[in-house]
Amino acid sequence: MKYSELEHVEGESSGKKLSEEAREDCMQNSKRGGWTTFPYIIGTELGLSLAATGWGCNLTVYLITVFSLKSIHATQISSIVAGSSNLFPIAGAILADSFFGSFSVISIFSIISLSGMILITLTASVDFLRPPPCTSASLGALYTGIVLASLGAGGTGITLATMGANQFQHNHEHSIFFNWYFVISYACIATSSTVVVYIQERVSWGLGFGVCVAANLSGFMVFMLGKQYYRYVKPKESPFTSIARVVGAAIMKRNAARSNCYFYGTAELSRLNCGPTTDFSFLNNAALKPESNQSSDLLLDKRSWKLCTVEEVEDLKTLLKIIPLWSSSILLSATIGVFMSLILLEALTMDKHFGDNFEVPAASFLTFNILSTCISLSILDRLVFPMWQKLIGHYPTPLQRIGVGHIINIIALVGSALVENKRLQVVKNLHLDDQPGSVVPMSAFWLVINLTIIGISEALHYPGQVAFYYQEFPESLRNTATAMISLIVGIGFYSSAVVIGLIRRATDWLPDDINEGRADYVYWIMSGIGMVNFAYYLICAKFFNYGAAMKLSVHSDPYGN
The missing domain is CATH 1.20.1250.20 (MFS general substrate transporter like domains)
Structure with a gap:
């Protein structure tokens, strides 16, 4: 968002000029981002994706051939790992959008994934952790490494893609970025499934996992090198909070008297007088104005847990x-x-x-x-x-x-x-x-x-x-x-x-x-x-x-x- 646009929005919402701090942040962001950051984002994705897919795609074979796990048990573990790696990105996205920002989340989770891959590598290269025999210490190190590596890989995936898209302002630039992002992702999967897997099975598991560690470390270093060039987006309220507010408000006002006085959030929308739909009508209570203030939207709290806008109710529907x-x-x-x-x-x-x-x-x-x-x-x-x-x-x-x-x-x-x-x-x-x-x-x-x-x-x-x-x-x-x-x-x-x-x-x-x-x-x-x-x-x-x-x-x- 440009400085003039940000000032216009702020002026409409609060009637005051931007603070000096907001002005400085906006001016700094206007000079950052763009195609200058592209090599850093893509380089980071190349390293992190190669690392994550390198240890994950051959995990079943590693569990069977090295740790002597039963084949079906190994496939179940791999399925759980794959499931976790696809669920953790949701948590990473929420943390980035609502609390810490994308840069901090990617940095932290990159270190977590690196720690996990180091542990997995140790189980294949250090004598007292490498089976046989398969001891409780080796299994503990393996499972801890798998959890950390899965958590780290999940926390960086979607968040890195979002941060990369945030560096650009135009839709056609977003399209070009995502095309290259997914090309790199698929290339990493193909490379891991062939070259890295071949090293693991034909040379040594320790060297194969070591390649993953090196790739993760390289990706993290490339990401940090671009720190001064990135455009940063400040965290804001999670959309899931809005959903929770609608449910909470509807429950608290489940016995409220029916009326046509709904909260729209702005005077302009209120004048349109387009009430909520009749689908899931019990949720409409969340947007009912209190009887003490049914005349104006301007005096009502737009972030109350007792009152939501009609738009928020319709979003949940x-x-x-x-x-x-x-x-x-x-x-x-x-x-x-x-x-x-x-x-x-x-x-x-x-x-x-x-x-x-x-x-x-x-x-x-x-x-x-x-x-x-x-x-x-x-x-x-x-x-x-x-x-x-x-x-x-x-x-x-x-x-x-x-x-x-x-x-x-x-x-x-x-x-x-x-x-x-x-x-x-x-x-x-x-x-x-x-x-x-x-x-x-x-x-x-x-x-x-x-x-x-x-x-x-x-x-x-x-x-x-x-x-x-x-x-x-x-x-x-x-x-x-x-x-x-x-x-x-x-x-x-x-x-x-x-x-x-x-x-x-x-x-x-x-x-x-x-x-x-x-x-x-x-x-x-x-x-x-x-x-x-x-x-x-x-x-x-x-x-x-x-x-x-x-x-x-x-x-x-x-x-x-």
């Missing part, structure tokens, strides 16, 4: 309407989490050779999912969506994209069940089910088919969800809207760990050696859950009404902007 659609995405992510866990265990038991001499690490097969997503995004953006627009007359809506993503996800799960059934037939024919740790003479590249299909699904439903939440969330929650995907993925991975635990408790389909189990049945169960969830999604989508902004934007471009 919008969130409540979105929740059913949001919940359907959790089960979608849960099926993907189970898929990713089992696909890695399958790869560990199959022939991973590419040619005669080169063996692909099991975790590197997940790279095909990333490549599929990236390629699919390009094809959808440049070919499919424009063709859709010519045939139908408008670009597909976010809900349509998400729905197609559901269908393709189910196809991938069915395909995975068929491939696993074929693998188990080979196991049975060769009597490998009573030979723990045996390698099935079936190419692991059969798994690439369904990894590719899942990638196509993700290219549809993840961007569709981002567009949907961004367009439908209230204005005050726009920054939080894009973080909803991270929250969904986090809860989805937690759910996948729970699902695997329940299946193990109720059946014998997932023993410690999957050659003795029936993982194909698990895929069929996930396919069934996906179908039921898709039906639930269709019902929610049918009864959802797009906001006015979305109805206009659907004709403009493939992302509804």
Whole structure:
């Protein structure tokens, strides 16, 4: 915001001129930011993302091969870690927006992640912590390191992206920044899944984790070097506080007499006399003016826990309407989490050779999912969506994209069940089910088919969800809207760990050696859950009404902007 604009806003809200301190802050920020900060932000993302994905993508294999954990137990731990890494960004975003600011949060969480990765590295390189034997000290160091590294990675992810966007003032600059930001993120995932994983499995785990430590430290140092160039945004009230205030005020005034005297916050909105909607009408009490002051909005407290504006009430109603659609995405992510866990265990038991001499690490097969997503995004953006627009007359809506993503996800799960059934037939024919740790003479590249299909699904439903939440969330929650995907993925991975635990408790389909189990049945169960969830999604989508902004934007471009 420019100095003149800030002075105008302050003058309207308080009727006083800006303080000298506010003037100085504004003048300083006007000289900061811009493309000067771009190398520092991108360099930081390069280091931190490479570090986080480097230890995380191969964690299951490390737990199985070095710490001798049972395979299913290891996948559950990895799912919980993946879930935590996607939930912690929400906490980081709230801390940055409401209390400490982005710079402080990124700095602190970078140090936390560095500490965690150092501990993980020590478990692979220091004699008294490196199994065998697997002692309580080594497990304690490992789990502490995992928690710290997950917390640190989560706290920097979304916050760094937000801080990077804050360096620019124009929408087209934001678009360019985010494009490069996500290109770097995907490049780091691809590098970690191939180069870093290869070092870990073929050279040494200590050196592989050491690369992650060096990357984290480098990212932190690059971030600190740009300190004098950054544009800083001061923390403000969390939008979640507004939600809590609406709920609290509605409860406290649940027995209030009905009237048409609602609090709008400004005299201009009050004169429009457009009252709250009738949906979730019990929340309207939160905006009812007290009987002692129903004549003026100017004397009322806009941050009271007993009184909220009509806009704040309507914002909460919008969130409540979105929740059913949001919940359907959790089960979608849960099926993907189970898929990713089992696909890695399958790869560990199959022939991973590419040619005669080169063996692909099991975790590197997940790279095909990333490549599929990236390629699919390009094809959808440049070919499919424009063709859709010519045939139908408008670009597909976010809900349509998400729905197609559901269908393709189910196809991938069915395909995975068929491939696993074929693998188990080979196991049975060769009597490998009573030979723990045996390698099935079936190419692991059969798994690439369904990894590719899942990638196509993700290219549809993840961007569709981002567009949907961004367009439908209230204005005050726009920054939080894009973080909803991270929250969904986090809860989805937690759910996948729970699902695997329940299946193990109720059946014998997932023993410690999957050659003795029936993982194909698990895929069929996930396919069934996906179908039921898709039906639930269709019902929610049918009864959802797009906001006015979305109805206009659907004709403009493939992302509804």
